[in-house]
Amino acid sequence: MDELHHECGVAALYYLPGRGDRSTVWTGAPDQVSRLMPRMLLDLQNRGQLAAGMATYNPDRDKLIDTYKDIGTVIEAFRINEPAKYASIMEDYAGRGAIGHTRYATCGGQTRSYAQPFERRHGCKWKWFAFAFNGQLTNFADLRQQLLQNHDYHLTRDNDTEVIMHYLAHEMRSDERPDLVDVFRRLAAKFDGAYNLVFLNAMGDMVVLRDPVGIRPLVYAQDGPMFGAASESVALQNLGFRQASIKSLSPGEMILIQNGELSTHRFAETKRTAHCFFEWIYFANVASTLDDRSVYLSRARLGQELAKQERVLDRVPLDPAETVVVPVPDTGKAAADAMAFALGIPAVEGLIRNRYIGRTFIDGGNRADKVRLKFTPLREVLQGKKVLLVEDSIVRSTTLQSLLKHLRDQGGAAEIHVRVACPPILSPCFYGIDMSTVKELFAPKFMAGKVPTVAEQDEMARSLGADSLFYLPVDAVARCIDLPTDRLCRACLTGDYPTPAGEQMYQLALRKHADGDTDGRTYERPNEPLVCSVTDNART
Structure with a gap:
């Protein structure tokens, strides 16, 4: 009612060979499953109307990873009302794996350069990746400052998504193919806040993960060779995934698709879950089920x-x-x-x-x-x-x-x-x-x-x-x-924040309010750094 806006929605699709040929979700060619992504994103439109996009993997084209994104709703961004342009986009970006995103900005600008997924191209295939992100890094300012102070980095955008991209790239710097579970385990020790993430690289590897606190929802399902994941269950159900097969990813867990095999891993310890209560009250589609609770x-x-x-x-x-x-x-x-x-x-x-x-x-x-x-x-x-x-x-x-x-x-x-x-x-x-x-x-x-x-x-x-x-x-x-109160994030009701940087941001917000400093969002223009460093968050 107050035009309250949300950070974003994420989605992922992958055709897994050797899992049978029958699927109620997709009966076409494996390298065309990306055509389902705009349909998924339409069901996540409630989570962001500012921009939409997808990145796809196709081993049979020169651009192994290729990303399409634009400003506007899903219909506007993908030119769905212009059949010839829409068909051209679907053909140019066809792939057997795809990640997608709908955006509203709580951090950063509203231009196309902020639209997701973000892609980092590289000559080494495991260093060439794209990802999309739902949530917000509470210690974004600290992470950004450490990049600028400790490395010869230049940041072109003032948002946490670019910071995540650089930290990911830093983890991929080795000359040997990294273990992706270890990569995200190390990043979890640095990140504080809400971060659901979908990741795709030029090796054909896919990662779908939910942050250790589980603040934002994330669900997944499999139907024969078809795998899908999304911020809300309605996006999977409307594609044809059976409701009984749709599961919530546990906080601190990630799904890894590598070499055609799907596996689930714990990448971070979960000491406390804190699902955002607002998802059920306001944000989520009323037809969705989140963490086994009907909206x-x-x-x-x-x-x-x-x-x-x-x-x-x-x-x-x-x-x-x-x-x-x-x-x-x-x-x-x-x-x-x-x-x-x-x-x-x-x-x-x-x-x-x-x-x-x-x-x-x-x-x-x-x-x-x-x-x-x-x-x-x-x-x-x-x-x-x-x-x-x-x-x-x-x-x-x-x-x-x-x-x-x-x-x-x-x-x-x-x-x-x-x-x-x-x-x-x-x-x-x-x-x-x-x-x-x-x-x-x-x-x-x-x-x-x-x-x-x-x-x-x-x-x-x-x-x-x-x-x-x-x-x-x-x-x-x-x-x-x-759900028990200790499994919900009710920080906006009680002032009890589930992560260290969240609590410190609240204290900063109170000080700024008392001083009459009301310029900008608290996390974008802090007058002072947070006390915790990125390494402190390993205790979260």
Whole structure:
């Protein structure tokens, strides 16, 4: 709702010889499986709309690894609406192995040079590689500084992806073919943060790995000779992989495809897992299953929790003739439907979202204009009603303020009571969500502690133009996702960060906020280096 953006989505495909010829996923020639990649990336479009691309491996062409990427959505980047150009791209970049990426920038610029995958060409085949990355290195500034101080490196981009590329290249510098498990084991001792990675080299080797904390989701499946991996299960399921075969990769594990054989390895010790709770509440496709937990069922349980809270609060008459539940589309719908069913009042689509407005068209302009372009209130169902407006979360609140005014002016709602299927966001995220400063967050301005009082929530409602506002409590998150609290990252709710550099970035963000220094993202323009060095993170 607050136009909260995510770091990215990754995908991988490989045709494995000698695993049988039958596959429900792909029945064409082995060296054409890359044609499935744009279809996969369309199902990961929710994770990034800024750029898209793929790198492919084909031993029968001069460019053993070749990379295509461009700015825009998947349809725009791959020219899917231009059949001749799309067919040409698919033919030029055909391969038996492919990695793909959809991007939103929380670090770095928005030009084509930042689009992924990144490719590093070299005359030695194992040193020629491409990779794509989902997440964010929390100690990016330290890693970058060490490159510049300790080596004769020149960095052309201000982002963690280029830093990863140089550290990978440094690990490949030997004259002997490196053990890829050892390569990523050594890098895990240096990296802090969230980093799911897909890697492909000119030897035909593929790596798919998930960071030791498991902050971002990553799933994989195999169907005969076809192997696939993606940030979300829906990308595999819609290709034809059976749902029962789709598994979550464990934190600290990597899949290695080498010499036509697939194997799984532990490249880093996992002392604590911390799956980002926001994946279930907001980011992931509602049809996905992450770490064996359904996104849809988790959101429905959030709505049931809202219903329980509503009965206790007893602030709005639950009369089906005068009260309706309205979701903020699209991520609030599952929670709103479940809430309304539990309360015995109607759930109505009082807000219709225009899904055909392009990303570029709504850039710029004021917030109210964007809201009017994106949402149309249905006066026929809202006129004179008491509206329980179900929102998935409130981060910055700017869009929500305009939306509430739009609901009153155009929808004719008599009252609007905001119910948030998430606790208050109190702290920044340094693991791949675009909210890195304290100043931009809505709730901390009103709250003296970590649990909002009724009076504080009433003050928030007044500032938004709502008749009332209530959040879910923090303990509801783990119940609804059905995971223990110690397996979730809830840093933005509690200030408890699962990695050392994350905690230190939080302290830096608090100091910058106290000093009135609000320029840029915390991790892009620090006033001081982090205390930990890259070697300290071996303890993570």
